[in-house]
Amino acid sequence: MGVISKFARRKTLIRFRKMKLNLFGVKGNSLFKKTLSVFSMMLTPLFLMAAEGVVAPPTEFNPMAWDWSSILTLVLAILIVLVIARAFDIGSLTEKITGKTIVSWNNVNAWAAMVFLILGLIGVWYEMEYHGKYLLLGDSASEHGITLDSMFYWTFGFTFFVFIVTEILLFYFMFKYKYDKNRKALYYFHNNKLEIIWTIVPAVVLTFLVLRGFGTWTKITTNIDKNSEEIEVFAYQFGWKARYSGDDKQLGASNFNFISGSNPLGIAEENAVNILVDELKVEIGKLEAQKAAIEDSSKIWKMQYDRFVSTGTDRTYPDEFKVLKTKYNDLLSGSYERQLEKDIKRKNTAIKRIASYKKDKETFNGSAKDDKVTTEIVIIKNKPYIFKFRARDVIHSAYMPDFRAQMNCVPGMPTSFAFTPIKTTAEARISKNNPEFDYYLFCNKICGAAHYNMKIKVTVVSNEDEYKTWLATQTPFVAPPAAAVPAEAPKGDSMTAVKTGTVVKN
Numbered sequence: 001m002g003v004i005s006k007f008a009r010r011k012t013l014i015r016f017r018k019m020k021l022n023l024f025g026v027k028g029n030s031l032f033k034k035t036l037s038v039f040s041m042m043l044t045p046l047f048l049m050a051a052e053g054v055v056a057p058p059t060e061f062n063p064m065a066w067d068w069s070s071i072l073t074l075v076l077a078i079l080i081v082l083v084i085a086r087a088f089d090i091g092s093l094t095e096k097i098t099g100k101t102i103v104s105w106n107n108v109n110a111w112a113a114m115v116f117l118i119l120g121l122i123g124v125w126y127e128m129e130y131h132g133k134y135l136l137l138g139d140s141a142s143e144h145g146i147t148l149d150s151m152f153y154w155t156f157g158f159t160f161f162v163f164i165v166t167e168i169l170l171f172y173f174m175f176k177y178k179y180d181k182n183r184k185a186l187y188y189f190h191n192n193k194l195e196i197i198w199t200i201v202p203a204v205v206l207t208f209l210v211l212r213g214f215g216t217w218t219k220i221t222t223n224i225d226k227n228s229e230e231i232e233v234f235a236y237q238f239g240w241k242a243r244y245s246g247d248d249k250q251l252g253a254s255n256f257n258f259i260s261g262s263n264p265l266g267i268a269e270e271n272a273v274n275i276l277v278d279e280l281k282v283e284i285g286k287l288e289a290q291k292a293a294i295e296d297s298s299k300i301w302k303m304q305y306d307r308f309v310s311t312g313t314d315r316t317y318p319d320e321f322k323v324l325k326t327k328y329n330d331l332l333s334g335s336y337e338r339q340l341e342k343d344i345k346r347k348n349t350a351i352k353r354i355a356s357y358k359k360d361k362e363t364f365n366g367s368a369k370d371d372k373v374t375t376e377i378v379i380i381k382n383k384p385y386i387f388k389f390r391a392r393d394v395i396h397s398a399y400m401p402d403f404r405a406q407m408n409c410v411p412g413m414p415t416s417f418a419f420t421p422i423k424t425t426a427e428a429r430i431s432k433n434n435p436e437f438d439y440y441l442f443c444n445k446i447c448g449a450a451h452y453n454m455k456i457k458v459t460v461v462s463n464e465d466e467y468k469t470w471l472a473t474q475t476p477f478v479a480p481p482a483a484a485v486p487a488e489a490p491k492g493d494s495m496t497a498v499k500t501g502t503v504v505k506n
């Protein structure tokens with residue numbers, strides 16, 4: 001007996017000695033390496049940011065300029081974490097050796113669960129109290145939106161209730177049924193009643209939610225008032241245009257082949273289409289002149305090329321020289337001429353295609369003449385509308401949060417959304433206590449660089465007169481003369497940047 005206890009004490013001593021030597025779990029050099037690797041891991045995001053130009057890269061090695069207080073705080077924090085980890089290790093080793101319990105982890109975990117539950121519930125209350133208003137969109141400005149909102153609240157109410165109850169049970173049970181060596185766990189294999197309850201209850205709730213959603217969606221998409229006024233909403237990179245039908249209450253036909261600088265929506269209006277054809281002819285004329293002058297161009301470019309080389313300007317202006325060289329080489333290889341021919345052919349095809357469309361009396365029935373293309377949307381309260389969406393280039397999505405409406409706008413696939421506004425802009429300004437407030441239609445599909453700025457104002461007026469006053473200020477769609485086509489587009493609006501005729505594709 002005495003020999004064994006002596007042996008055990010010896011073993012204990014050796015263990016403690018080992019531990020002392022190995023206080024940080026790493027020895028000498030490797031401690032340094034570990035600290036360094038932790039550091040470099042923490043600094044990686046900084047380096048990445050520096051690489052992307054978010055943070056200016058350090059210009060020179062200057063430790064004096066470093067934020068030493070932050071660095072030291074960081075080092076201290078790492079050391080404290082290491083020391084705490086080692087302290088726990090020592091504690092558990094001591095427990096193993098002495099057989100005495102120093103820390104009752106079961107109790108710690110049980111109380112930690114309660115603390116977590118209480119802090120979590122306080123957090124939920126805090127979020128609802130202070131950020132809850134951002135969760136909601138405010139009063140709906142459309143008729144169907146009221147039903148949608150009620151659906152949202154029902155779903156939110158159910159899930160919120162279930163969330164709170166399950167969280168409380170989860171953490172409270174962790175606390176209540178913590179390990180107790182005097183208590184044996186109950187072996188509970190199966191209970192039909194429980195199974196039935198937790199299957200039926202969610203099934204009933206989900207059926208209620210889904211059926212209501214299905215019914216509401218059907219009502220929104222099929223119950224469309226026959227007297228609804230149609231407004232075309234046209235999406236392009238990066239903006240929106242609206243089209244009103246004018247006195248004939250009929251939107252004219254449109255076709256992407258008719259799109260030009262002066263007719264961005266490609267409306268089938270004879271005047272505009274004739275202008276496009278004229279513009280195409282002028283362009284063809286220019287291209288043909290270029291083709292005829294190939295021999296002269298060749299001489300001129302050769303002369304310029306030689307002058308560059310002889311005066312040494314090719315080295316002082318390498319970029320300009322490169323452009324000239326490419327141009328000249330293209331001319332020599334014949335690809336310059338082939339490109340001209342291709343462009344001429346494409347434009348001729350466009351003219352032919354337009355001519356064949358022009359024969360269609362259905363398309364050119366004159367209803368486009370009084371159409372008005374506008375840069376904002378004005379609608380009347382309590383009047384049913386159908387927004388007809390078209391897209392020119394890529395998929396966009398018309399999103400009107402205040403009206404609880406969203407619809408994809410797909411090139412070549414017209415879509416629509418019917419709704420009735422029930423709150424004027426003026427009323428919304430009062431209820432939101434914000435005199436600057438306006439409704440907007442946003443793009444909700446990431447469609448390119450200026451997507452974030454793609455929106456159009458929607459104004460809801462209270463009566464027909466206000467609407468008519470506004471509409472009277474909008475000019476009817478009559479294509480302006482070709483000279484009025486802007487050569488350079490304003491930034492962020494590529495619609496007007498399209499050179500006449502170039503959009504017409506084969």
Ligand SMILES: [Cu+2]
Binds near residue numbers: 236395446447448454
């Ligand atoms: Cu878009």
